[in-house]
Structures are given as structure tokens and as C-alpha cells.
Amino acid sequence: MRILKSTRELDRFFLQLRQADKRALLLDYDGTLAPFQVERDTAIPYPGVRERLQAILAGKHTRLVVISGRQIADLIPLLGMDPLPELWGSHGWERLLPDQTYQGPCLETPHRCGLARARTWGEEQGWQDRYESKPASLALHWRGLPEEEITRLRQTVLEAWTPIARESGLVIHEFDGGVELRVPGQTKGDAVQTILAEMDTDAVVAYLGDDLTDEDAFQALGNHGLSVLVRPVFRPTAADVWIIPPTE
Template structure:
């Protein structure tokens, strides 16, 4: 069942009274706008300040399809937990996990990436990203007339791995993700993190995501947390609430970070 989404501002006042929120924030499309080249998705200064302030008061997790090390580098905020590769790798706040079943896929992912790079060499705009446990093929900058060719090559490279059941493909915003076919997703990662940090379930999880892979987390948290789709209003989603974009996420975080005098100068500039 899909919710009739409401704007998150409808419950902002009651949310602000909550001192026991447990924050889960996706990175691309939530903390930074979607950009044409993934490495250019840089967290802006204000957003980082708000995240730092938020992490002083609450438990905060940044979760992403990006690999863990890259995510840590991009966000660069201490005192938060990072979940990379859709939660296959989790690190921070005293926790460290690489899903054991995922470790052995690295050489296979590397092989697929090399094959894709070789066969797509010379096709402008394609980015093949080896993320260790997973891989991505970004086609945002591929010319429309080249799209069918890229898709065909991608499908032929991954075909046998998908057919054998060892890998699966998920689609994001102008990206195909090659992921080990493990019974694990952002939703299960969120569940694992909650059990680890809040075994008695005292905190109220709030999850902000913008893409298809976040739907697993929205489903996991249905009925037990606040789920927020970031993007256009009322698209099909399992989230209960929405925000219109990164700017509104910033306003939300600002609301919760406010009151921390260390960050006062940032607030006055907004």
C-alpha cells in the first residue's frame, strides 16, 4: 500500500519537541543535489555545519549507495555512523561491519568493471564505478543516440551473473547498480543499526531518502518511524512524508541544529 504523502512541515512542530530522534540520511539527492558527475556531489559548508550540530544532539547515520570510504570522505563529520554500499559496510560510533557474505564478491565486481570499461571505451559520458562490493554504471551524460548501445553492452556483461543468481541489478537516477544478490538492503541495514544502537527501541527513527533503494528503508520503518521522500511531491513511494528538495532538507536540519551557539554564525547567514 502506498501512503497519501504529507509535507513534513505538517508535523514539524511536534517533531521539534522530540529529543529522541534517530536520524538516517541518504547522501545524494538528500544532503547534496544530484549532479552530472558523482564525484562533484560535494556537501556544502552549511549542510556540514548543520550535520555536525545535529550529531551533537542526536544519533545520526548517513547511508548511501556509495562505497564507505568515499562517503566518509565526502561527509567528513565525526560522531556519526556511515553506511556505504547500501549498508553492506557500516562504520562509526564504535561499530564496524562488512557483511561477511559480501566480502568474496570483490574480485567478481572488479572483473565486471574491467569488462564494462573495455567494451565501453570510447563511448562518451559513461562512468563505470567500482565500489568494491558493488559497482555502478552512470549514464546521465551519455548521448541519447548512444543509450541503446550502452544498455546492450551492460546487459551482455552482467547477464550471466544475474542469470546465475549471484548478482542483481537495481536502477537509480540515471544509474544501474550491480549488487551481490544477498538478502540485504538499506532497510535491513537500518534495522541492524537500530538493533545495535537502540536495542530497546526507545528512539524514534527518521529516514530521509530520494531514490528507489530508499524504499526498502521506508518499508522497514513503516509504522515505527518517520519516513520522508525528498523530491517531487506525491510520487509513488512508501514514505509517509515528503520534502521538496535539498533546500528543504537544509531547513529541516537547521531547525534541529538551532540553539547550538557554536553554529550561530551559520544561522544568521541563512
């Protein structure tokens, strides 16, 4: 573990954690709870992670939340938990509460049409297997490809998606292993802010994530809790601590 900010603040966090009546553990999925996989539907949690999450749920002392870029329908079978924790999918556009109440997006026509145009264009290129269609975005994955092919693919996609994004009011976000065309207005940071607003001000909260999309969550949490970067190789981050999965 590498402490990126004040050691004193880290000590204070763990002291508050031991004394807290209200706690929340917020977790990204891919790269944090589970290793990245070229075949995305095989990305199950690291050994022992599922059992630890189930123990946290059973203890009923900590609000457990998974906040993922995946859509919830894809996340549920990978987690393999019963009961499920609270889930946020599609970078905060979807929410599934523990009582199975589902909240999802209602897209405006320009956004919906823009995503459909991008999807059709990709299918014409023969990239169906690399596309991931979500309720409020479309992602193209290139994990596992040679670097030269990634460079070519990235350039081709950005050239095609940029005018679609401009005309439809969508935004383009690059992530570790691909690029995504998204409806603006919701991020993992918004999910964190909602959760914080629902909890007592003295609740102790931690967020663990690996990707650039998790930086929104780190910034939203700010001084309200502990932000942990989870990845094998360090990168600049707003997190308080860096750990290397899965051993740490």
C-alpha cells in the same frame, strides 16, 4: 511539503519527537544531502547542510546516521565532517561506527569472480571512467549522457551483465543515473532494521532518501518512524512525506 499519508500521523510524529529521549535521523547522501553531479567526486552537501549536521552531532540528543550507496571511503571526504556521524556504505554492506570501528563484507568466491568479470568486460569497452567499484557491487553511471546514448548503453550493459549475474548469483539493480551489479542479501532496509533493533522501542526515527534503493529503507521503517521522499519530481513511493530539495 506534500503529505502522502495521514496528517494525524504526521502531527503525532512531531509530538513524539518533542517529547522523545531517544531520536535517530537516518539520511541518504546523493540527491538528499547533496545534489547529483555528473562528476561524482564533486557532490558536496547543499550549502548549510554540513553545518546543521554538525550541530545535531554536537547536541548529542540525536543518533545521526548516513546510509549511502557509495562506499564509505568515497563518502568521508565528500561529507567533510569531523567528527563523523555513523556511516553505512555500499547499500548496507559497510558500516563505520563513530569510534571508527569498521565492518565490511567478506564475499564468496562466485560473487567476487562475477564482479571481476563484469569489471574486466567494462574496461574492454573503455568505460573505466563510468565504473564505480565498491566492496560488494559494481555500478555503471550514465548521468549527463544524451537519452539515445543512455538507451544504447543500458541495453548493452544488461545484455552483458545478465548472464554474469545468473552464473555468479549476483543481482542487477537500476537506479537514478545508472545500473548496478550487486551481491544479494543486504540493502538499506537491512541497515535500518539493524539500527531499529539497537534502539529503544520508543525511540523516534526519521529516514530521508530520494532513490529507488531508499524504498527498502522506507518499508523497513514502516510505522516505526517518518519516511521522507526527497526529490525534485514526485514518483510513487512508500514514504509518508515528499519534500523538494534544497529549499524544503
